[in-house]
Amino acid sequence: MSTFTFLLGCCAAVMFFSLFLYVVFGQVTVRKLRKNPETRSDLGLEFASGWDILNVAQALATPSKIHKVLESGQLSFLHANSDLIKKHTNFFDKIIAIIFFWSFMGSAMSMLALIGLDKLNFFS
Amino acid sequence: MTTLLLCNRPLSAPAIQLACNANFQQYSELHSSAPQSAKANTPYLLNGHNDAQGKRIQSLLAPKHISKPVTELALTFGEDNTVAIAAMMEQLKDYNIALTGASTSVYGERISGFAKSVKEYQVALLTYREAKQSKAGYQAQLKQRAHHAFNRMQAQFRAELHMVTSHIRSRRGTPLTSAERGTNIAGSSRNVAKLQLSSEIDAHRLVRLSQHTKLLGNGLAVIDFGSRVGKVHNSYQTGGEWEKDLFRESLSFGLSAGTGVATAKIGAAVLGILVVATPIGWVGLVIGGLAIAGASAGAAMAVNEVTQSNADAWYEGIMGAISGVES
Numbered sequence: 001m002s003t004f005t006f007l008l009g010c011c012a013a014v015m016f017f018s019l020f021l022y023v024v025f026g027q028v029t030v031r032k033l034r035k036n037p038e039t040r041s042d043l044g045l046e047f048a049s050g051w052d053i054l055n056v057a058q059a060l061a062t063p064s065k066i067h068k069v070l071e072s073g074q075l076s077f078l079h080a081n082s083d084l085i086k087k088h089t090n091f092f093d094k095i096i097a098i099i100f101f102w103s104f105m106g107s108a109m110s111m112l113a114l115i116g117l118d119k120l121n122f123f124s
Numbered sequence: 125m126t127t128l129l130l131c132n133r134p135l136s137a138p139a140i141q142l143a144c145n146a147n148f149q150q151y152s153e154l155h156s157s158a159p160q161s162a163k164a165n166t167p168y169l170l171n172g173h174n175d176a177q178g179k180r181i182q183s184l185l186a187p188k189h190i191s192k193p194v195t196e197l198a199l200t201f202g203e204d205n206t207v208a209i210a211a212m213m214e215q216l217k218d219y220n221i222a223l224t225g226a227s228t229s230v231y232g233e234r235i236s237g238f239a240k241s242v243k244e245y246q247v248a249l250l251t252y253r254e255a256k257q258s259k260a261g262y263q264a265q266l267k268q269r270a271h272h273a274f275n276r277m278q279a280q281f282r283a284e285l286h287m288v289t290s291h292i293r294s295r296r297g298t299p300l301t302s303a304e305r306g307t308n309i310a311g312s313s314r315n316v317a318k319l320q321l322s323s324e325i326d327a328h329r330l331v332r333l334s335q336h337t338k339l340l341g342n343g344l345a346v347i348d349f350g351s352r353v354g355k356v357h358n359s360y361q362t363g364g365e366w367e368k369d370l371f372r373e374s375l376s377f378g379l380s381a382g383t384g385v386a387t388a389k390i391g392a393a394v395l396g397i398l399v400v401a402t403p404i405g406w407v408g409l410v411i412g413g414l415a416i417a418g419a420s421a422g423a424a425m426a427v428n429e430v431t432q433s434n435a436d437a438w439y440e441g442i443m444g445a446i447s448g449v450e451s
Contacts (some may be wrong), residue, residue: 001437008430009438014374015382054389070396078392089306108386108423115426 008114015107021100022050026053029093042081046078055080057104060089060097126178127170128185130195131316135162143316154186162316165192181327193334198317207321210329228278241281245273247305251321253310267307274303372435384424391416 001009028052044055057068059082067082076108086094117123129151137148140162151168153159162168167185169178171438185191198206248270255263321327395416 001441005437006435008434009441012379012431012438016375019378053436054385056371058389058393067299072395076396078396104382105386105390108383108427109390111383111430112387113425115430118430 002123004114006106010113011107011111011114014103015019015111018100018104018107021096022053022104025057025093025100026050029089029096031054033088036088037085039081042043044061044080045079052080054101056085057097057101060094085116090111126181126321127169127172127184129162129168130166130191130198130318130319131162132195132199133164133166133315135315135443137161140316143314144318146316146318149429162356167191167194167319177324178435181321181324184324184327184331190331190334194319194330195317199314201448203317203319206333207319207330208325210333216348241273241277245270245277248273249306249310252307256310261409271303272308274306275371279379307331310355352396368436368439371439372432375438376431380424380428383427384420387423388416389418 030043031042033056034052043052044059055078059080062082064082064086067079070076070079071082089097129140129146129148130142131143135143137160140146140148146166148162149158151159151162151166151169152171153163153166159168165188167182169182185194194206248266252263252266252270255262255266319330321330
């Protein structure tokens with residue numbers, strides 16, 4: 001197995017794990033928020049069903065300073081309201097959100113970076 | 125060019141002569157040379173086109189589970205259109221593989237919307253055809269419905285339609301370019317179809333198309349995951365390593381979808397920050413949105429390709445590790 005295949009395989013495994021967490025987080029946390037009339041309309045724009053799971057995870061996992069910037073612009077409707085969501089979630093929800101969101105984003109980005117490096121003949 | 129004759133019910137030679145002006149004596153069945161009458165859902169080959177390629181095409185289409193849907197398709201959409209639609213669906217599918225990744229992004233939504241509207245139109249055509257055949261009373265209403273579905277498809281997805289139909293050259297138009305043509309073909313109560321295939325590639329496309337229509341009932345819209353399942357199922361049937369195929373297909377599906385979503389999400393965040401930091405207008409937002417959709421489709425495509433080519437090595441690695449633990 002070449003180095004590239006091995007590294008890509010590690011990213012793939014992390015991505016797979018994060019997709020598993022995506023389902024767990026959706027069922028445990030976001031379902032609760034969707035049912036709650038107070039938070040229901042503040043989960044951000046849903047491009048496709050399930051997109052709000054990402055919005056909520058992003059709101060919980062990114063530092064609130066950065067997220068406040070996202071929530072203040074013209075495109076604020078894309079993102080979830082982090083203050084409101086933090087108020088309605090517990091410590092456990094936040095932990096899953098952080099693990100899920102960063103392993104998901106991290107693996108996707110490292111996979112793309114690896115593909116990019118491979119295209120530049122970095123591994124040959 | 126290979127010419128095949130297909131009919132959806134048993135017909136005598138004179139009936140065929142009447143139906144499509146073809147002399148049935150000139151046709152041969154796969155294993156007998158001079159059939160007396162035509163059986164339903166059996167491809168008959170025109171003797172003049174009796175070369176090796178013609179024979180191969182005939183035997184490719186001969187199995188009942190293939191010839192039946194092919195006959196039905198050819199009678200519903202018209203012979204030349206069926207071949208064209210099969211080619212088009214193939215193209216749409218290629219495009220879909222890239223887009224399943226981005227299927228949760230805006231762009232993907234649009235494509236699945238397009239596939240859905242094509243499917244709705246086709247279902248409307250098939251319902252109309254059924255009503256016409258059973259001589260039901262509400263035909264005009266169903267015809268109207270097919271026209272409505274066509275107009276909706278035209279109005280919402282003009283650009284996509286143009287892209288997929290631009291290479292189809294049919295004098296009278298196809299069901300996808302004209303609702304009138306669609307309902308005319310669907311409404312005609314013919315029993316015999318004369319298919320003209322220029323090569324085995326055409327035949328293979330037809331076979332795949334017929335299998336997808338079976339998979340999804342009336343709908344022709346091919347879902348990428350459907351084709352992935354089809355791939356695994358084929359390898360299972362032919363005694364290939366289907367476990368490995370299943371591993372490869374499901375992994376590349378999951379990973380490319382994940383990457384597409386992640387890219388779209390990051391793009392949206394970047395755009396959000398840009399909006400706050402710079403006086404970017406709505407035009408800029410639209411362009412930015414398109415760029416993100418393109419990037420996420422591209423990223424998904426790249427990951428799909430790379431996963432497909434590396435999955436076998438991972439599979440071997442995992443299997444090796446498991447057998448190492450066991451022994």
